[in-house]
Amino acid sequence: MDTQSTRRQATRTKLYEAAVTLIAEQGFSATTVDEIAERAGVAKGTVYYNFKSKTELFEELLRHGVGLLTASLRTAADETAARGGTRVEALDAMIRAGLVFIDRYPAFTQLYVAELWRTNRAWQSTLLVVRQEAVAVVETVLRDAVANGELSEDIDIPLTAAALVGMVLVAALDWQAFQRERSIDDVHAALSRLLHGRVGGRRDPDNGSR
Numbered sequence: 536m537d538t539q540s541t542r543r544q545a546t547r548t549k550l551y552e553a554a555v556t557l558i559a560e561q562g563f564s565a566t567t568v569d570e571i572a573e574r575a576g577v578a579k580g581t582v583y584y585n586f587k588s589k590t591e592l593f594e595e596l597l598r599h600g601v602g603l604l605t606a607s608l609r610t611a612a613d614e615t616a617a618r619g620g621t622r623v624e625a626l627d628a629m630i631r632a633g634l635v636f637i638d639r640y641p642a643f644t645q646l647y648v649a650e651l652w653r654t655n656r657a658w659q660s661t662l663l664v665v666r667q668e669a670v671a672v673v674e675t676v677l678r679d680a681v682a683n684g685e686l687s688e689d690i691d692i693p694l695t696a697a698a699l700v701g702m703v704l705v706a707a708l709d710w711q712a713f714q715r716e717r718s719i720d721d722v723h724a725a726l727s728r729l730l731h732g733r734v735g736g737r738r739d740p741d742n743g744s745r
Contacts, residue, residue: 547585549575551596559642563593594658597650600643601665607632608672622680626699627730629673631723633703634710638719641711648704670696702726 553574557566568589572579586592611632615625637644650662673696680686703726710722 543585546575546577546581547595547599549577550582550585550592551599554592554596555600555640555643555646558593559646563589590657594661596643597647597658597662598665600640600647601669603640604633604636605665605669605672607636608669612672612676622676622683622685623731625676626673626680627727629676630699630703630726630730631719633700634707634719634723634726637704637707637711641708644704644711645708648708670700673699699730702729 550571554566554571557570557574566589568582569579571589571592572582575582582589582592586595608629611628612625615621615628620628650656650658651666653659656662670693674692677686677690677692677696681688681690681692706722706726710717714722
C-alpha cells in the first residue's frame with residue numbers, strides 16, 4: 536500500500552471512529568456530517584471526498600467493523616488449528632476473540648446489534664451480507680467438528696453458528712453495560728462452559744451422542 540493509500544485509509548478509519556461514537560450516542564438521523572467531521576478532526580469536505588453521503592459512510596462503517604470481527608474469528612480458528620488444537624478448542628478461541636473485539640469496539644458492537652433488528656434501512660442488504668460472512672466462519676469450524684466426530688451430527692449448523700455469534704454479542708454487551716467488574720477471563724470461562732455443556736458433546740461410538 537503506497538503512502539497516499541495509507542493516508543486515505545487512516546482518514547477513513549478516523550471517520551469510522553467518529554461516526555460510530557456519535558451515532559451510538561444520538562442515533563443516525565440526529566448525527567450530522569458536520570459533527571462527524573468535527574469529531575474526526577477533519578474538514579467537512581474530507582467526509583464527502585471519501586464517501587458520497589452519510590448513508591454510504593455508515594454502510595462502509597458496517598463493512599469495516601464486521602470485517603474486523605470476521606478476521607479476528609478466522610485468525611483465532613487458524614491459530615488453534617496451527618498448534619494442533621481441536622475444532623471445539625477453535626470455537627472456544629473464537630468466543631474469546633469475539634469478546635476481545637467487543638471490549639475494544641463496544642460502540643460499534645452496540646450499533647451493529649441494534650441495526651440487526653431494523654428493517655427499513657438503506658444498508659439492510661449490506662448488513663445481512665456482512666453478518667453472514669461472520670457466521671460462515673463459525674459454520675465452517677462446526678462442519679469440520681461434526682466431520683471429525685467432535686460434535687454430534689444432530690446439531691443444526693447454521694442455527695448453532697448464529698446462536699454462538701449471538702451469544703457472544705449479547706453476553707458481551709451485558710458485560711459491558713452491567714457487569715464491568717468482571718474480567719474478560721471470567722466472562723470467557725462462563726461462555727466456554729456453555730459451549731462445552733450445550734454444543735461440545737462428542738459422539739461416542741458405543742453410546743451415541745452425549
